[in-house]
Amino acid sequence: MCHASCKLFVGFVLLQDHNSLQPFHSMEMIMNQILHSFAVSRYEHMKDDLCQLFEDYPHKDFQLHTQRIEKSQMVAYLYQQLETLQARGRLFSLSLQGRLKGLLCLVPKPWLSRQLGLNIWYVQHLVLAPEIEPWLVSRLLREAVASIKDEVDFVFARPASSDILSVQGLESIGFRNVGCELVGNVRCQPLTKPLTHELQSIQKTQLDDICSIARMCHEHNHYIYDPRLSSEDAAALFEALVRYQATSEHVEVLVATQEQEAVGFLSFRQNKSLSQFFGRPFACLDFIGVHPRAQGQGVGHALNLAALHQLHEQGVKYASVRTMSSNYLALAALHKLGYRITSSNFVLHWWPGISDVHHTRHDV
Incomplete structure (x- = not known):
């Protein structure tokens, strides 16, 4: 902003400034008066x-x-x-x-x-x-x-x-940084051998079970990393997200069972907006959770393989996956599938009235 004559156009309103020595705070006061919404x-x-x-x-x-x-x-x-x-x-x-x-x-x-x-x-x-x-x-x-x-x-x-x-x-x-999120793609491929775990589409009777698993597996999301949200709030939010997806007609949910009890789940869906615009299917893998007692047994890997197989049958070539960079277990599981990182995002939170917010982290 060092030119003697500088044209600013904010919110499609023109400002002509002829004073190259105009102090910063004066420029701010002028901009307060000219910023408008864009239609x-x-x-x-x-x-x-x-x-x-x-x-x-x-x-x-x-x-x-x-x-x-x-x-x-x-x-x-x-x-x-x-x-x-x-x-x-x-x-x-x-x-x-x-x-x-x-x-x-x-x-x-x-x-x-x-x-x-x-x-x-x-x-x-x-x-x-x-x-x-x-x-x-x-x-x-x-x-x-x-x-x-x-x-x-x-x-x-x-x-x-x-x-x-x-x-x-x-x-x-x-705004404050609460984590880094990795975005990548996994190729959707048909199964080459039978799965070693029993999988099925979610049944209504399994909804509470997978929501309970979700509460146990919420350690890696940007809400749990925010010190102004309690752990209970973050767990409840992740559970609510899973419950919402499990009851949506636009989302598919696979459930892994052992002795007829749910021990894991994975939700995935097609992106209807992108698919319709580009004329070919786009999809993503969303939430995954495995009961602590079943972790390390290949349940998550089986769920991923089954979901990618179903998407392949629907004509999807690649599924996008988003996960926090600190979720090392998920990244290890994804890399077994050929996960390729394509971009990364910082996740930033802003609480404008923090003194009035009651959802604060009590256990930090």
């Missing part, structure tokens, strides 16, 4: 800039390459999704000299909110051009989260770990 439908003329912003974002390129997705196709998909995201949440823009250089999308998470009794939001997109000054990123983020501060208790984000500009911007306004 996709009202700015169709900015479509090229929006698509270029996504096109220039490099931090997921290897992941797209391994999934055999052309960057231009993903850009078209992301642009299409903006209208839907706008209806659900808030979009904010950042431009320099009339060209779009940043996009922020915040969306509420009503299901998670109901489970924890908190108003939870998520940073769905934070896409920034590399030439943006860090202080300007902080200003954009601060003003955006301030617009929802009165209606939110907790916000989380998953910026790419290589996207230092976004990570530092989020940290500068109070």
